[in-house]
Amino acid sequence: MRRTFTGSHLNDVVRLDNHYPYTITNVHHGERVLSLNLCPNYPFVTDIRRIYISESRSCDQLKKQVIDELRIRNKSPCDVFLSFLDDNGTWNGINDAYSKLSLFASNIHDNDYIAAHFRYVQQPLSIDSQAVLSFRLCRNTRLKHSFIDMYIRATVTLSYLKAIAIDKLNIYTKPNETVTLLLNKDNNDLWIAFDSKVEDCTLEELEFRNNSYICVDIKSITYLPGVRGLRNTGNTCFMNSALQCLSNVPQLTEYFLTSTDISHTRIACVYSELIKALWSEGSLSLALDTFTLVIQADLPRFDNYKQHDAQEFMNYLINILHTELASQSTIITDLFYGKIRSTVHCLTCKSNESTTEVVSFLPLPLTNRKKKQRLFEINHVKLNGDRQSCIIETDSNGTVSTLLHSFIDYCINENQDDNDIPDLESLIVAKMNGNDVKSQYSLDESLKSVVDNQISVFEVPLMISKHDRMYTPCLFLDNDSHCYFRPPIYLVTPKSNCYGQDVAYQIQKIIKHIVSVTGERPTDVFWTSYSSNYQRHLVSSMNENLYSLKSIIIETSHLCAKAYTSKSKQSSASNTSISQELTLSNLMDDFLKEADLDGQYYCSKCKLQTAAKQKSELCSPLPPIIIIQLKRFTYDIYSSDKIDTFIDYPVNNFDLGQYEKDAIYDLISVINHMGTLSSGHYLTYSKNHRTQKWYSFNDEVIREIKDNDEGQLITKNAYVLVYMRQKPQLEEQLISFT
Template sequence: MSVETQETSEDGKEAAENEDQTSAPRSAEEGASDSEGGFTESPRNPAGLSRTPTFSETMSGTESSAPSPTVLLRVKKRVSKRSRPSFRSVGKLVQKMVRHMSLFSQLQSKETSTVGSSSPRESVVSTEDSGTQRNSVIFSGGKLPVPGLSGLRNHGNTCFMNAILQCLSNTDMLAEYFVLNQYKSDLSRIRRWRDSTRLKPVTRGEVTEDFAKILKALWSCQYTPKLTSDFKNTVAKYASQYSGYNQHDAFEFLLWLLDKVHEDLNCASKRGYKKAKLGHKKSSDEHLAAEAQANHQRCNSSFMYDLFQAQYRSSLTCPSCHRQSNTFDPYICISLPLPQRQTRAIYPAVVYHRRKPRNTRIGVSLHQDSSVGDLRKLIADKADIPLNQLVLTEIYFDGFQRSFSDDQPLSVVHDGDCIYAFEAPLEVTDLSCTNDDTPVPATSNSQDPEQEKLLLLVVNKTGAGKQGKRFGPPFALHVPRNLTFSDLQKVLLHSMADMTREGIRPQGSVRFQMRVVGGLAGKCYLTEDDNMCLYMPTVDKALSGCGSGGMEHVKLVLEWEQETKACLFGNTCEEKVEELDSVRQQRTMQQQPLNVTLSDCFRLHTKEEKLGPEDGWHCPFCKKVQHGTTKKLSLWSLPDILIIQLKRFKQVGMRRMKLYTSVDFPVSNLDMKPHVARRNPGNSGGLGLLTSWSPWRRHQHRTAARHPDYFYDLYAVCNHHGNMTGGHYTAFSKNPVDGRWYKFDDTKVLGVSDEDVQTSDAYILFYQSRSSRMGSLSSTSGSSTCSSLSDHWVNRIPNLLPRSDGSSHDDTSDTEDHGGFSGDSRPFVRSVHGMSASVRYPSSRSQELLSDGWDSGNYSDSEADKASNMTESRV
């Protein structure tokens, strides 16, 4: 389901052209690049909006002619400069109380008199509040576009960037800090300090300024693709890996962006850390944590770290004295491993020597920590083959690849590898008895126990080297090593008699090349120049690489010319492998969903682990290097905004793979208390330093550190779709204004339900603590009353204005061009190029909105079905 960017109607275009000819306002690009925050001087009205009615006109139902909003804005700015009331707080309180009481009474009367009415109301009031211009939005109708609902243009594989920007844009406190220019004071302070100390700026604040412009444009409904294009270029300027159009990891970009903005806004005056004190003897964890935080804050003090950062506690336990040493380090994100099945299913193909069918595939399951030797024993038991006669190897379309040793871990066998288990014959091939007309010379001592023998694993293929394709079933044979080149070819042809075409027997000398896998580089072919070709150095080299497990063997690839192959073997292709019931049973078991919760991931993350023998640790108590130390990681404190990465990308050897495990994470009421380290209630010293990472004024309302809030609510999710070779990023975000969930897919915006947020593609989770949300006086996204929503910081955006009736959709009856919506059923949401875009909400969604005044739109099931057919090609 998607939301397509729609073109404005012809009337809207004419209205915009007339407005450009008369008033000639600045373009969106010019406004977005304004150094003071990217807003235009006059309220931008790209959809041809009518004049905003005053509060008295709205309530009375009449409108009178009045100066334009631009004139009113300039006049009120001049008035605000001339007069500033002395009773600022008292006047503000009285006006607020009067306004709220009036609104409640009017809204209550409207509810009782217009139940079931479909006619929306809208009203925007511009009031003088202590000399400050403010736009107060009255949430009483369905007319205003919801702020923050704008798609972002994909500038060539920038979906990872768009998804992260949408998640950060819906971080309420972060958006307020940038959209209302609160970051300007920090940026100016650090610039003045650098000028006074003559320090050369590192980034000049360009990344932060461009990031702020995007947030302002999203929340003022003035986004243009030029903003994200400029942002991408600025990012590439300071991080060359993001230049061009390659795919990137969204989590890595998030870490880079947070660190870069922190670097721009870092107000710390020190640039060096103090030497850490050893407090393992008498100091409590509380004192150690406070000192570590103070030392870190000495060089790192910014709003970004204040919002996202907290502390880890790392504990090492000595295996000798059993005493514990603790250290404390900061973190801004938590990377959680995903629990996986403790068993693995492997499906090897078994190649029997004489049994029918000769090639079968079986399914076996064993523990993740098993070895290749364990796998070989299990296959031998299931296939009823003596263990000393079983050889494991790997075969692909071009021939043999690896052989395995018993001492190797099972992890060397990857999912999807083509594993073959050969039954090695004990008897040597009889050279004196063949069925063709050219008998193979008999070797009198072929069964002599003193004679050196060699096990050959053989496959056939057309073409040479890496070219061509394998055909026919693989097979194994035991031969004397003293065979000549000609005799070896005759033995191999005799072993393939059942593969040749009926009635066709090789006459004379049939030529094919024999390549030894794992032999000497450049000398891997057996030649007839050596009378005893199996004693060539390349054969010795191949034997040395067999390793332990099964009989020593040589992997031999017979390379045929296409004409000769067609004459002898016809259209023989790859072998047919018969699958036994064990394959189906194991696949059914593996397809059963693995129930994983977020708490399971946390428990795995904080699980004790024993360090390896190579990881020596100097115990501060024993004064000696200890091995076998136990390490445990735990959370010591929690931030306001908790970012959790689900580690879906796993490195296995030289390969990277994606884990599609579905994780059940709570949308609300995430309880972090079980995952935070327990503290000693008697040691309260230093707790005062743990209340905040920096003295930003918002945190004067935070809960005291001795009574922390462990509950968090989800507000954004970054998703990764696809696999390691190609993927796409989208985002789910909960709008802080209307409290609804939306899906952001580049330029497309779609309303979704709470249940739709939990998917197996979830990659990065964004949580906000209850204490930070409730402690903020200006962020009231959790409230449901009309008056409290009027206090949301979004109402202080200078040019957040309503639109006139009919500006949300094109006046045309062609529903296909509208993505399945027609007439008044299309809501208004700002999108790319400042055009309108359709947003559909699930029909099962409750219609009780937190905000009545934002344009949200309600659709029937039939309209939803039409909208579900919309598609958009991705840039």
């Protein structure tokens, strides 16, 4: 006789042990979910764990779920047997012959007690004695005199031997315990431990010998809060990696750990349960059964037998959490939602039309990057004499003028102050030999003839009447080494009939500058001419026509030159070394820069189909958490493809100051994708905000990333990056968290 059927309908409220109710609805019509009591310590009914399974599933499927729940996945299902406890308190085996029957047909009912156990060979008498090994099984490595004799085929696996040894010793291991088998081959003090990598090797392969001593060592695993694995049940790594990523957003997790009034929600409720489980100290990795069931009920396309996009899932989850919480809270909008303003500029009537879009992540394309870009290392000599080196990326098919436009764009990005932005008119590009000017480039010169690391761009004063003025370099010569010790400064001089006094005022200013830096006056000032090789003193040419003036040379002592070079070091921009690597900033710039709109645009102002340009910008305030998707997957009608390009991204101090003042972000998570979209694998690197340590979450396997090694955190597999804004802005905006 069986108990009366008491299966929960899916619409019923199921109570978990920790008394957080949640509801499951909208699964297939009429289907029931059974809540079963799994007894991990068979044959004892202790440490019961609840598992949930639809009654239409088969006994085989139940067995798989039990194996998974008990972390005995390395066991072949045919080595594992299920039993249920009958009304008389006796365990009854479920016959494998009926394993394809549904639980309903097998008389498995709600609230039944079930357990898993292993079959083993009691007596090896019926098989070839040569293939049988005998072992001396010890309770303790120090007590070899007391042992149990064991006989077992040499063709069984190590995990099988372990299961039998545990059974023989009457040890009941808990699911959170790992068992290591120890072997003593030669009856000495040397015990060899076999780690889990060789679980599936046979005793033959492991060269176990007759009459060896064996023993088992049992250790329990403990996870730190937030550092718990998620088991992969099918192709669920996309879900696991997205969830670990969100779990490590501190503000969101603190919200769900402390939220009390979300019982009316469905997904937020199970998500909260999951976060509470992940952030409790515990000894088990978690399975997402309940969570997946609820997600799938809501969104059948995220079934766990196919590989899905982790970013798509994460974004879906964020948005559905927002929808569910909207009535009472906007934690999601507060944390993740930002705005992008997109402005279309009509090329016909020059009018602008702007739209603003709310986004929960930034999708950065990797494809629209022009291949024909080239990097130039430029020595930028400012009007005030300061020098800075910078890397400019520009179209390699362009001219010097193209390079200067890119340079001005660069200056605009680097400087907040408009006064520091040079004008195209006031720039001279020169080919350098050290600090000496070899030649000047004209604006229409092709970049193909320009060597990338010997270019200086000089800012010069704007000239009012260009036609009778020209620029003449003033050079700085060390009179001992006869080297130029800094790049020239350009003077504005009359094109013809230049007298010494025409340059005197500008020279005086430069001399003052040298004295202020070195405390020493230059030894002499000369001028040179194109028409002769002689240098002449400027002082004696004050009222003279500096005929065919080539340059002015300020000469100093060696000490003065040395003092000058040591005190006015050239400053360099953030990326001084030339590298062709793409950076996250490059991608951001690409995404936000003005670009031609494909095809025709209908302008509402001039009522025409016309050509237009579009520019996007991030609106202030930027969200505290920015999720960036590196769009590695491209789709067209015929195929999908993955772009494997390495993108360099900062771990700390990702500066978005150009979009909002003091907007500095730190990386807190990376979702990595390996392989192809259809047969790939996801894993997540996240920073635990309590320990401040980085971990790699690979389903249930968690590894600490030692010393928060940036080299390990920046990989070519990075697919989703999560950045968190640095305090103090956070403290003002958000609920405090510890």
